[in-house]
Amino acid sequence: MLALRAGRAFDGEHSVAGPVTVITENGTIKAVEQGSPDVPGAEVVDLGTATVLPGLIDTHVHLGGDSELGALDRIPGYTSDELDAVIRTALERQLAAGVTTVRDLGDHQWSVIDQRDRHRQRVLGSGPPITSNQGHCWSMGGETTGEDELRQAVRERAERRVDVVKVMASGGFTTTGTAVSGCQFSEQELRVVVEEAHHHGLPVTAHAHSLDSVQRAVAAGVDGIEHCTCLTDKGIHVPVELMDAIAEADIVVCHTLGTVVAPPPQLQELWAKVGMSYARKVDTAGRMFDHGVKTVAGTDGGISAGKAHGIIGVSVADLVKGGVPNAGALAAATSQAAKALGVTKGVLKPGWDADIIAVQGDPMRDITALRSVTTVVIGGQIVTTTLPMDRRE
Structure with missing residues (x-):
C-alpha cells in the first residue's frame, strides 16, 4: 500500500x-x-x-523514431537489437516527462505491437498504418490497393491484436512524393476500413492533413482524426459545419501539437508552399475545442528533433496557447485521452x-x-x- x-x-x-x-x-x-x-x-x-x-497519456507517438531528422526513414534499416534500443530510449524519455501510457501510431513490421507487453508503461499501438501504394509511411509495411486489400489489412491487424487501426487519409510531410493537400483514399475506401474495423471491435483513427481528407474521414465514420490540419489551396481552413459534424459524431481529434526546435529548412519550405502555419494550427485547436470537439493530447513524438519523445508538457501548453482552458488541456492528456483509448487510467x-x-x-x-x-x-x-x-x- x-x-x-x-x-x-x-x-x-x-x-x-x-x-x-x-x-x-x-x-x-x-x-x-x-x-x-x-x-x-x-x-x-x-x-x-x-x-x-x-499519469500522462501521449496518444500519438512513434516509438521507433529516434527524435532526429529523417527518423522514420531510418527505421526499416535497423537491426532488431538497434530498434529495441531506440524504443527503450523513447519510453525512458516519455517516462521522465510523466507519461505512463503511450499509443504508437505507426511502427515498422509490428515491432512495437509484438513487444508492447514487456515495458513498464502501458503501450497501445496500431502496427503499420494502412496507406496507399507509395503513400505516406509506406516503408512501414502497410501499403494496400483496392477494397479487398483494405479489408484484408484490417483483418490482419485484428489478428495481431492491435488496439486501433490507423489509416493514412492524406499524404504526409515526412514522406517524399506524397500530397499533404490531397487524399490517398476515397470516401468509400475509408468506409470499408471503418466497417471492417468496427466488425472486429476496433476503432479507426485517420491521419488527415487536407481539408478533403478530413471531410472524407468524417463522412466514413472514423472514431478519431490525427493532425486534422484542414489544408486547402489557400492554407488552413476549418468550416464551421465541419466542426459541427466532428463534434456531433463524437470524433476525437489529436492535433499533434508540441515542438521544441524550429522545423528544418526543407520542412519550413514545404509548409510555406501549402500554406501551413504552426501558429494557425495552434489557434485551430482552440477553436475546435470551443466548438465542442473532443480533444486529446499527442505529440507525434520521435519523428524529428522538434518532435522529440517526452514533450507532452509542451503539447499541453500549446493547447492552452490556442485558448483551451488549463483544465481542458490537462484532461486532454489524462481523462479525455483515457476515454479515447479505452483504458482505466487518467x-x-x-x-x-x-x-x-x-x-x-x-x-x-x-x-x-x-x-x-x-x-x-x-x-x-x-x-x-x-x-x-x-x-x-
Whole structure:
C-alpha cells in the first residue's frame, strides 16, 4: 500500500484543494482524501507542495523514431537489437516527462505491437498504418490497393491484436512524393476500413492533413482524426459545419501539437508552399475545442528533433496557447485521452489504475508546471522520483 501526500491534486477533470492524500493498493487507487489521514500499513510519501495528477497519456507517438531528422526513414534499416534500443530510449524519455501510457501510431513490421507487453508503461499501438501504394509511411509495411486489400489489412491487424487501426487519409510531410493537400483514399475506401474495423471491435483513427481528407474521414465514420490540419489551396481552413459534424459524431481529434526546435529548412519550405502555419494550427485547436470537439493530447513524438519523445508538457501548453482552458488541456492528456483509448487510467478515483505523477507547482494556474515532474508511480509502485529518502516513511 502506498499513500501520497501532496499540496493539491488535479483528478483528471477538476482541481482538488489540498492538502490531499492518494492511497493505492494492489495496483489501483483505493481512496483520494483531503487532509493527511493516518494510513496504517502504508508507505507514506510526503510530496510537500507538489500537485498530484493522473499519469500522462501521449496518444500519438512513434516509438521507433529516434527524435532526429529523417527518423522514420531510418527505421526499416535497423537491426532488431538497434530498434529495441531506440524504443527503450523513447519510453525512458516519455517516462521522465510523466507519461505512463503511450499509443504508437505507426511502427515498422509490428515491432512495437509484438513487444508492447514487456515495458513498464502501458503501450497501445496500431502496427503499420494502412496507406496507399507509395503513400505516406509506406516503408512501414502497410501499403494496400483496392477494397479487398483494405479489408484484408484490417483483418490482419485484428489478428495481431492491435488496439486501433490507423489509416493514412492524406499524404504526409515526412514522406517524399506524397500530397499533404490531397487524399490517398476515397470516401468509400475509408468506409470499408471503418466497417471492417468496427466488425472486429476496433476503432479507426485517420491521419488527415487536407481539408478533403478530413471531410472524407468524417463522412466514413472514423472514431478519431490525427493532425486534422484542414489544408486547402489557400492554407488552413476549418468550416464551421465541419466542426459541427466532428463534434456531433463524437470524433476525437489529436492535433499533434508540441515542438521544441524550429522545423528544418526543407520542412519550413514545404509548409510555406501549402500554406501551413504552426501558429494557425495552434489557434485551430482552440477553436475546435470551443466548438465542442473532443480533444486529446499527442505529440507525434520521435519523428524529428522538434518532435522529440517526452514533450507532452509542451503539447499541453500549446493547447492552452490556442485558448483551451488549463483544465481542458490537462484532461486532454489524462481523462479525455483515457476515454479515447479505452483504458482505466487518467482519473484519480477508486478502482482506477494507480498511475500517478507529481509535479512542482500548480498546472491549473501555470501550465508549464507540467514540465516539472518529480515523481512517477505506475501500478502503485514508485518507478522514478527526485525526492530525498527522508520524505518517505
